[in-house]
Amino acid sequence: MKLSEKPIWHGVALVVGGAIGAGMFALPIVSSGMWFNWAVLAMLFVWGITYLAARLLADVNMLFPAGTSFYTLTKRVLGQGLAWSNSVSIAFILFILLYAYMTAGASITEHLLQTFGRDVPSLPRRSLSLVFALVLALLVSMGTTLVSRISSVLLVGMVVAFASANYSLLDHVQLARLDVGQLSPELFNYSWAALPVLVTAFACGGLVPSLVKYYPERPKAVVNSLFYGTLLVLVVYVLWLLITFGALPRSAYLPVIEQGGNVGDLVAAIRSESSTGPAGAALAWFSRFAIVTSFLSIGLSLFHFVGDLLHWQAGIAGRFKTGLVTFVPPALLSFIFPYGFVSAIGYAGLMVAFSFFVLPALMHGRRFGWSAASRLVVAAGLLIALLKVLSMLSLLPVYAA
Numbered sequence: 437m438k439l440s441e442k443p444i445w446h447g448v449a450l451v452v453g454g455a456i457g458a459g460m461f462a463l464p465i466v467s468s469g470m471w472f473n474w475a476v477l478a479m480l481f482v483w484g485i486t487y488l489a490a491r492l493l494a495d496v497n498m499l500f501p502a503g504t505s506f507y508t509l510t511k512r513v514l515g516q517g518l519a520w521s522n523s524v525s526i527a528f529i530l531f532i533l534l535y536a537y538m539t540a541g542a543s544i545t546e547h548l549l550q551t552f553g554r555d556v557p558s559l560p561r562r563s564l565s566l567v568f569a570l571v572l573a574l575l576v577s578m579g580t581t582l583v584s585r586i587s588s589v590l591l592v593g594m595v596v597a598f599a600s601a602n603y604s605l606l607d608h609v610q611l612a613r614l615d616v617g618q619l620s621p622e623l624f625n626y627s628w629a630a631l632p633v634l635v636t637a638f639a640c641g642g643l644v645p646s647l648v649k650y651y652p653e654r655p656k657a658v659v660n661s662l663f664y665g666t667l668l669v670l671v672v673y674v675l676w677l678l679i680t681f682g683a684l685p686r687s688a689y690l691p692v693i694e695q696g697g698n699v700g701d702l703v704a705a706i707r708s709e710s711s712t713g714p715a716g717a718a719l720a721w722f723s724r725f726a727i728v729t730s731f732l733s734i735g736l737s738l739f740h741f742v743g744d745l746l747h748w749q750a751g752i753a754g755r756f757k758t759g760l761v762t763f764v765p766p767a768l769l770s771f772i773f774p775y776g777f778v779s780a781i782g783y784a785g786l787m788v789a790f791s792f793f794v795l796p797a798l799m800h801g802r803r804f805g806w807s808a809a810s811r812l813v814v815a816a817g818l819l820i821a822l823l824k825v826l827s828m829l830s831l832l833p834v835y836a837a
Contacts, residue, residue: 444660447647451640451665453591456672457730458540458699459533459636461723462778463673464680465697466633468689469626469835472614472681476674478627478634483670485793485816486638488809490662493644493796494655496803502652506645513799522795523745525787526642530738532787533636535766536780537731541568542770543700543777544724565770572728573763576735577755583732590729597722602679604714605706609682629832632785632824633778637673638666641792684709693836696775699723738762786824793817 467475497509506526511519542565576583640662651657684706695701703723707716739762746761748754770776794817797810804810826832 441654442650442657444657444664447650447657447661448665448668450643450647450650451661452668452672454643455638455640455666455669457733458537458723458727459730459781460673460676460726461540461699461702462633462697462781463637464677464684465689465692465702465778466630466782467677468681468686468693469833470623470630471686472677473616473619474624474627475630475677475681478630479637479670479673479677482631482634483638483666485813486635486640487662487666489793489796489813489817490640490644490666491659492800492810492813493641493792494648494658494662496796496799497644497648498655498658499803503649504645506642509645509799510795513802514795518795518798522791525791527738527741527745529784529787529791530734530741531766532780532784533734534731534738534763535769536777536784537727537734538565538569538766538770539696539774539777539780540699540723540727541565541572541731542774543698544703544720544727545700547700547704547720548724562771562774565774566767569763569767569770572731572735573759573767576732576739576762577759583736587729587732590725590732594722594725594729597718597725600714601718601722602675604718605679605683608709609679611682613682613685614678625833626835628823629827629834632789632820632827633782635785635788635793635820636781638669639788639792640666641796680706690836693778697778698775699727699777735762782824782827786821789817789820789824793820 463475467478470478493509496513497504500509500512507519507523510522542562545564545568575586644658644662647658647661651661680702688705688709692698692701692705700723703716703720706719739758742748742761743754743758746758748758793813797813797817800807801810801814823832827834
C-alpha cells in the first residue's frame with residue numbers, strides 16, 4: 437500500500453461511528469420478547485441484508501464520479517420522481533430520529549434530576565423534552581465547527597463509559613438468563629415486530645457516497661470498509677444484548693416497555709437490578725453521551741438538508757429560519773407524545789427499508805441486470821415495510837403485560 441493511501445480503518449470508523457449511538461438502547465427493549473437467541477439470529481439477518489444492500493449501492497455509485505450524491509444517483513438511474521421520493525423519505529428518517537432523541541433526552545434528564553434528589557412533578561417529561569431540544573438546537577444552529585468539537589469530546593466519553601459499564605456489568609451477568617440454545621417457536625413470533633426497529637441499527641447506505649468519495653478508484657477499500665465496519669457493529673450489538681439480557685431478566689423489561697421504552701427507564705431498571713454504583717453510573721453516562729452525540733449528528737444533518745432544500749442563506753436570518761423548520765416540528769411532537777422513543781425508531785425503519793434497501797436494489801437491477809442479490813434485498817425491504825404496516829395495525833404479536 438502506498439503511504440499516501442488512506443487506511444481502511446478510517447472507513448471502518450466512519451461506518452461504526454455512523455451506526456452506534458443512542459439507537460442501540462432500543463435493541464434490548466424491542467428484542468426482549470424474542471430474547472437472546474432469536475435476537476442474535478435476527479441481528480445476523482439484518483446485518484447480512486444491510487451489508488448486501490450497501491454493496492449494491494456502492495456498485496452503482498462507483499459508475500459515477502466520486503462525490504456524486506445519493507439524490508443524483510437516484511435521479512440519473514431511476515428518474516426525478518423516485519429521487520424526490522427518496523429525499524422525502526430521508527427527511528422523514530431524520531425528523532423522526534430527531535424526535536426520538538428528544539424524547540430520550542427528556543428521559544435521561546428526568547432521571548439525572550432524580551439522582552440529585554430533585555422531584556420533577558413540576559417539570560413533566562414533555563417539558564423536559566422542550567428544554568433538552570432548545571439547548572441542543574442552539575448548539576447545532578451555531579455551526580458545524582462547534583458541533584464537531586463537542587461531538588469529538590462526547591465520543592471519547594461515550595467509548596470510555598460504554599467500556600466501563602460493560603466491564604462492571606459483566607460481574608452481574610447471569611448466563612442462565614440467556615437460555616442459550618433454546619429456540620422457542622413462541623418467542624420467534626415476537627421477532628416480526630422487532631425487525632423494522634433492528635434495520636435502523638445498521639443503516640449505512642447514506643455513507644456509501646462519502647466512502648466512494650473518500651476512496652476514489654479504490655472499490656476494494658469501499659467494500660472492506662462496509663464489511664468490517666458493519667461486522668464490528670454486529671459484534672458490539674451482540675455483546676450489548678448479552679450484557680443487558682444477562683443483567684436484567686426478561687420480565688423486568690415489561691415495565692420499561694409500558695413506559696414507551698425510553699432510555700432513562702431502561703438504565704434505571706438495570707441499575708436497580710444490578711445494585712452496583714460504578715456500573716450503573718457508567719451506563720447512565722454512556723446513555724447521556726450517546727443521546728447528545730446522536731442528537732447533534734442527526735440535527736446537523738437535518739439542519740443542512742433543510743437549508744439546502746429551501747436555499748436559505750447562511751446568515752443569521754437564514755440560520756434562524758432553518759433552525760425553526762428543523763427543530764420545531766419534532767419538538768412539538770415530543771411535547772405531545774413524550775414516550776415514543778422505540779416506536780419512532782420503528783417508523784424510521786419503514787423509510788430505511790425504502791431508501792436503503794429497495795432503491796439501491798432497483799438501481800443495481802437497472803444498471804447491472806437483476807441478480808439474486810438485488811432480488812433478495814428488494815424482498816427484504818418489502819417484508820420490513822409490510823411488517824411495520826402490520827405492526828401499526830396491531831396485527832403482530834408484541835411482548836406486553
